[in-house]
Amino acid sequence: MKAVVKTKRKKGMEFIKVPAPQIGPRNVLIKVKVASICGTDVHIFDWTRWAQHRFTPPRIIGHEFVGNVAKIGAEVTHVKVGDRVSAESHLTCGYCYQCNNGYSEVCRNFKLLGVDHDGTFAEYLVLPEHALWKNDHKIPDEWATIQEPFGNAVDTVLAEDISAKTVLILGAGPIGLFATGIAKACGASLIIVSDPNNYRLAISKKMGAHIAVNPRRQDVTQIVMEATKNNGVDVVLEFSGNNQALNQGLKAVTPGGRISILGIYERRVNIDLNKEVIFKKIRIYGVTGRKIFSTWHKTSRFLSAGLVDPTPVITHQFPLKDYEKGMKLMKDG
Template sequence: MEFSEVPTPKLGLRDVLIKVRIASICGTDVHIYDWTRWAQHRFTPPRIIGHEFVGDVTRVGEEVTQIKVGDRVSAESHLTCGHCYQCSNGNSEVCRNFKLLGVDHDGAFAEYLVLPEHVLWKNDSNIPDEWATIQEPFGNAVDTVLAEDVAAKTVLILGAGPIGLFATGIARACGASLVMVSDPNNYRLAISKQMGAHIAVNPRRQDVVQLAFDATQNNGVDVVLEFSGNNQALNQGLKVITPGGRISILGIYERRVNIDLNKDVIFKKIRIYGITGRKVFSTWYKTSRFLSSGLVDPGPVITHHFPLKDYEKGMKLMKDGKCGKVILNV
C-alpha cells in the first residue's frame, strides 16, 4: 500500500464528484493493509481503499436529480444494482450484484471520489464531521442491537471494537437494563464504561459465563450481540443466553466455527440473526437521529486523528488495539 498522486476520477451521467473532508479507518481496511487471507481472496489491486467518510459535492452528472453541488454527504458502502431479487424485495443490503466501496470501487482515502447518486446520504447539519464519517459502522451497530427490542432487557456484548462500543451506547439509549461488555483489550473496556456499560469483563482474567449468570440471578442474558468474530466468545455467548433469547452476529470469522446446535440453540429455542451492512436507507435515518438528537454520543470511541498521508500510524494503532476509531483528515 502506498500514498501517491492519481488523476481525479471521471464523472458518469448519474455520478457525483465528492471532495472528501475526513475519512475513518475500518477493520476491513486493516485486513487489506495486512494482506490477510480474506483480503487475498476478496481484493484485487490496484484500488483506493476506504469507505467511511464525509465530504462535499463539487460536481454532478447530467442525469443527477436529487443531489446538488454543495451538499455534505456520506455514502452507503454497498453499491447495489437495484434490480436483482433481493433489491426488488427490500433486501438491498444483500444485493446479489453489489460492489463494495473501497474494495470493488475506488474509495474514500483520497482527496476526491466519484459515486453513483443513489448511494449518497445527505448529512444532518447538526452532526459534526467526525460523527458523520462513522455513520456507516454506527449503522451496523444499530441493526445488530435493534434486530429485536432491547428495552428493559439484559444484554451481553462480545467484542469492544468500535462497532461493539457504538452498540453499547445504543443499547443504553434504547433502555437495556443491563449492558455487559466482554473484550480482552483493557483500553477498549475502559471506553465501554464511558459508553455506558454496567459491567466490563476481560475474558482472559475473568469467567464471562459465570459473571453473566451472577448478574442475571442465574437466568442468563436476554440478548447477546456478537462482534468479535471469535469462536470461543461465540460459544460463551450461546451458553449464557436465556432460553427463548436471541443472538445477533456481526463478527466475521476467519474459519468455520464449532457450536453445539442441539444444546445451545435448538433446545433453548433461541433466535439467531446474521447482520450484514445496513438496511438501505431506513437504518441511516435511525443512525442520523441517534446522533443528531444526542441520544448517543460516539465521542469517546473516536480517539485519534491523523493526516491522510500518515495513514500507517492509524493502521498500526488499529492492529495493536490501542485506539477506538481513527480519523484521517484529508
C-alpha cells in the same frame, strides 16, 4: 490526486499519486473532508485470509467518509454542488430479487466501496447519486464519517426490541462500542461488555456498560450468570469474530433468547448446535451492512438528537499520509 492504494497482493499499502476520477451522467464527484478506518481496511492492509479471497488489487481503499459535492453529472437531480454528504457503502443494483424485496443490503450484485469500487482514502471519489446520504447539519464531520459503521451497530442491536432487556456485547471495537451506546439509549436494563483489551473496556464504561469483563482474566459466563440470577442474558451481540467468544455467548444467552452476529470469522466456527441453539430455541441473526436507507434515518436521529455520543470512540485523527499509524492503532486497540 493522492490516495491510499492497495497495489499488491501482500501486507501493506501505498500512499501514491493517482489520476483524479471522472464522472458519468448519474455520478457525483465528492471532495473528501474526513474518512475513517474500518476493520475491513485492516484486513486488507494485513492481507488476511478474508482479504485474499475477497479483494483484488489495485484499489483505493476506505468506505467511511464525509465530504462535499464538488461536481455533478448531467442527469443528477437530488444533490447539488456544496452539499455535505456521506454514502452507503453497499452499491446496489436495484433490480435483483433481494433489492426488489426490501433486502438491498444483501443485493446479489452489490459492489462494496473500497473493495470493488475505488474508495474514500483519497482527495476525491466518485459515486452514483443513489448511494449518497445528505448529512444533518447538527452532526459534526467527526460523527458524520462514522455513520456507516454506526449503522452496523444499529441493525445488530435493533434486530429485535431491546428495551428492558439484559445484553452481553462481545467485542469492544468501534462497532461494539457504538452498540453499547445504542443499547443504553434504547433502554437495556443491563449491559455487559467483554473484550481482552482494558483500554477498550474503559471506553465501554463511558458508552454505558454496567459491567466490563476481560475474558483473559475473568470467566465471562460465570459473571453473566451471577449478574442475571442464573438466567443468562436476553440478548447477545457478537462483534469479535472470535470462535471462543461466540461459544461464550451461546452459553450465556438465556433459553429463548437471541444472538445477533456481525463479527467476521477468519475460519469456520465450531459450535454445538444441538445443545446451544436448537434445544435452547435461540434465534440467530446474521447482520451485514445496513437496511438502505431506513437504518441511515435511525442513525442520523441517534446522533443529531444526542441520544448517543460517539466522542469517546473517536480517539485519534491523522492526515491521510499517516494512514499506517491509524492502522496500527486499530490493531493495538
